[in-house]
Every structure is written in C-alpha cells, then in structure tokens.
Amino acid sequence: MKPKLADVAKEAGVSPTTVSRVINDHGYLSNATKDKVHAAMDKLNYQPNSLARSLHGKKTNLIGVIFPSITNPFYAELIQKVENQLFNHGYKIILCNSADNKEKERAYLRMLIANQVDGIIAGAHNLGIEEYQKIGLPIVSFDRQYTENIPIISSDNYAGGMLAAQELFDAGCRKIQFVGSGSRTANPTGRRLTGYRDKIKQLALEPHIFSVDFNDPPAVKLLGIKQLLKDDSLDGVVCSDDLTAILVMQAAQQVGLNIPTDLKVIGYDGTEFMRTYYPQLSTIVQPLNDLVALLIKTLFERIDQPDAKFANNHFVLPVEVKRAETTRK
C-alpha cells in the first residue's frame, strides 16, 4: 500500500501539518524537525502528491537541471538551449554540475525534492536507480537509464557507433580502434560501443577497444592514448566523444603520426563549438535542437499530467555523419 502523509507524521513523531510544511518548505522549521521528517519519508519511500503540492500554490516555475559539467561543450550547448526554451515558457533553471560527485548529486536531489522546482531534467552519471525512484517530481532523463517510469530522450547511439566505424572503413581503414568510455552498462552511450562492435563484425574486421575513464583528467587520458598509438599499427580511431578525439589528434602529433595520412579519426557529438573551433574533425552529430525540444515537451507533459501513464518512455532521435579533414581518403 502507498504510504500516506499521516504515516510519515506518525513515523516522524510530528503532526501532519508539520510534514506538509516540510514538504512545501513553508514557515520556520528547525533542522532537527526537517531531518526527522525526511528520514521518515525515506524510510517509507513516501512521494509527495503533486496535486497536494499544487493546491498549496507552490508552483515555482523553476526546473532543476542536473548534468555532469558545463565545461564539456556538449552539455554547455544542451543546457543553454534548455535554458533558452524554458525561458520562453516562463521557467528558469537551477543548475547542478554533478561532476563525479555522488554526494553532491544526492544533496541536490534532496533540495530539489523539498519542493523548490516543478520538475527535473537529468543527465548525470553517478547515482543508482534507488535515489531517482524516490523523487516525487516530474523528471525526464537525457541519455541515462534511471527507472522504468522516467522517460529517456537520447539520440541513436547504436546507429552512431555503426556510422562511425563505417565512415573509417569507407575512408580505407582496416584496423579500427574504439577509444572512449563505452563500458557504462546502464547508459545509452554504451550503445555507441555496441554499434561499433556490430559494424566491425559485419565488416569482418577485428574489434579493438581502449577504455578511458570519463572522469580521468585529460592529461591522464592523453598518456594512455599515446601509449596505445605507439604500440599499435592502427589506421583508424572511433572516439566516444569529440574531446577524446582531440586528445587522439594531440597524441598522434606527439608520436609523429600524420592525420589523415597515417591515421584517421572520427569523434562524436558534433556541437556547434567543435564544428566552429575544430572544423577539421569528422564526427557523429547529435541533433541538439530536436533533443532539447523533445526533453522539454516530455517534461511539460509530465508536469501537466503528473498521474498519467505514458506508453512510450524511450525516444530515440537520428544522428548524422559530418565528414571533414580527419577522415579524408
């Protein structure tokens, strides 16, 4: 049976009014009281009813936005577009860079749950499914699998992985390496690696996979990639993202390999930033405008109909190849 507000009150040893005030962050409350109520809510897995919340007139027109880091141009462009489109609908965003910090992500979720936002757009890496299951708020995910009920918007990572390998094959490569952070099983981005594997198999080639940890500093990644390029006689590299592709280009230069003569490279993401400031890089372009429009449309549906069931919970948008200098034949 679903726990009720009265159950939380009983568990916490406070009045139902106090629980309501904690949920709606209304009036003076001691930290001790707040902690007791939150602990009781956690224990019972109590989810504040969105109708009750809106009856309090507490619509904030704030949306929580949780992503790893705005210093990654892909997230910067995505979040900037989210902020622009939400602004046109009268919403503002609370930004959380969760980086590799589990505690920070958890603390943000808790603050956002305390009724400060009307919904959440999340694309962070760290937390497991449990934490997101407890959120009594409309939430949509970019490219991350949280729970069954949380809709995922992503681009076609599998097709992207295949397209990248095919592009290098078409450019004449026969020993094609995958470099990147593709091993996160719970994430749709892991499907880039699967796409690469399947295409390589189709082409009757050998897969070669070099894993780099998404959270390693770039200088550490660079060292590993240089070692890889020294040891091997690769002729093509599929990268899990454009920043990794830049490191591959730097490593190639440092070990004396010419791109594209000795080694061809293709990135992933294709932000406006990269296309402007690294125009020579071939890449798989994610449809950022469409992704953002769909994230917001889906979030608004959930905000408007908090108790509705939606049949389709995974939306996949197509990607395309941007061919440039680094995959020139």
Added chain:
Amino acid sequence: MKPKLADVAKEAGVSPTTVSRVINDHGYLSNATKDKVHAAMDKLNYQPNSLARSLHGKKTNLIGVIFPSITNPFYAELIQKVENQLFNHGYKIILCNSADNKEKERAYLRMLIANQVDGIIAGAHNLGIEEYQKIGLPIVSFDRQYTENIPIISSDNYAGGMLAAQELFDAGCRKIQFVGSGSRTANPTGRRLTGYRDKIKQLALEPHIFSVDFNDPPAVKLLGIKQLLKDDSLDGVVCSDDLTAILVMQAAQQVGLNIPTDLKVIGYDGTEFMRTYYPQLSTIVQPLNDLVALLIKTLFERIDQPDAKFANNHFVLPVEVKRAETTRK
C-alpha cells in the same frame, strides 16, 4: 528622501500588504496588480529593504547568475566554479544566459527582484546602468561597470593587454595587430585594448586595431580576419580572447601563413579547457579560482550587511602569461 513601502502603495492605489505580497511573491496576485505595483516601484525607484525581506523568512538560498553564454568556455568554467563554491555554502544557482538579448536580461532581473534569490552575480553585457540601479538585492559584478554601488571583480585587463603586446615584441614581432571586441567603453575588458595601445607606444611601434563584434557569428568574424591577414604584412596578433585567437589561427592556415614562423598569436583568458585542448596557444591567463573566490566573498559580505557602506568597490587580480608554441621565436 528614500521612498517607503507606503509611498509605493499610494502610488499604485493598493494596500501596503499587497505591495509586500508582490515584493515577497506571496499568495495569489493578479498580473494587473503585480504590474501596477512594479510600475509604482519603478517610478519611485523603490528598493525593498532586505531586513523586511528576511523578516518574512523568505531567504531562498538561491543566487541569480547572469552571464552572456555558457557555450563560451571562459564563462562555463567561471560559472561551474561559482556553482561548486556556492553549493559548499548551501546555495544553489539560477542560471541566465543573457546572450545578446536585452529583453531577456531585463526579464530575468525582474524575476530575480521578485524575491526569488538572495543575491546576484552578473557579468552580462547588454543593459545600461538604470536597470541595475533599481535592484534591491545584493549584487556583485564580474568585469562590468554597472553602478557606483555595485562592486566589480576583475583581473588586470590593462596589464594583460600590455603583457600580450610585450610577449609578441619579445618574440620578435614588430607589426603587432590587435584583434577583438575592445571598444566597449563601459567594460573593464576595454582596458585590454588600452594596455595594448600604451605598450605599443612605449615600444615606439604603430598601433593596428581590428574590431570584431563580440556577438557576430564566428564565421563572420573569420571572414573579416582572413581579409585582414591577406591585406597586411603583420607578424603578430594580440587577441581579446582565446576563441578569437583560434579564428586567427584558422584564418592564417587558410591564407597560407605558418604559425609561429610567419605570424605569432597570443590569446586571452587561458581557461583549463583551452590549455588542455589548444595547448599550442600562448595566452594571458586570468586567475579564475581567485576571481570566483572573491566574487563569492564579496557577495556574502553584501548579503550579510545589506546596508553597510564598503570603501573599496573595485578589486583587480593579477594575470600571467602562458607562453606556448604560437609565440615561439
């Protein structure tokens, strides 16, 4: 005489309680009422008293952050550091990318004034002094001059302009061009150009200034820079920022100039992103960690003592040269 809440009520033809509710965004209010009260506040230049606000228990632990664009790596890193440090103090940020959109910046200010944040960190370009004079909130500025009372945190743009010109001179350049958006008179960044001018004069050289509009698309800037490099026999370029420096490098390649043999280039900002993904670029490094620490310290002083007078309202931190491939002799 300073206008009082009662004066606003009289001007708007509503009760003082209604004015208080508009200021504190409390309870149901029609848009017509809100507009009337805001108009009266604007007319009388009324600034809500922060003590009255805090008596309402409306401390939100939110800080408004208004900058041109997080797709610029400099602002992305600055805002990420601001968000991280504020998080450690229990604050969250509401992010506004004002881009070149005056109306958006104005709309955000109005929303933030409606008591949704405890303070503002602003580094946006568009609005004049008037709009910022009306803000009854603690505010600190990064690198922009708003009003006398709003403290400015910046790095030493004048010294930076001088250092950049000196670096090119030391590398052997004698026809040193300035390329960038240096003509904004109200902005401390304009002092980069002044520093360049003064250093060039000291060195008994001729100044050469090519203005690009900060808000022009990069492709448009690139066209202009290519034309410049074709027409002239420059040997060094001081850029107002690192992104412009990348465009100069692209333009040089396209017109067949080798860097650093034919042309030397120095950028400005020196973000971690640029130092990682464009390590060959010499640049003037702004001390981002110190700037952010000082922005937050100054903001907290204003939040804690809203009615205090502070003697020093302009804080300037030192910059340094990062010498790399593009200014190699």
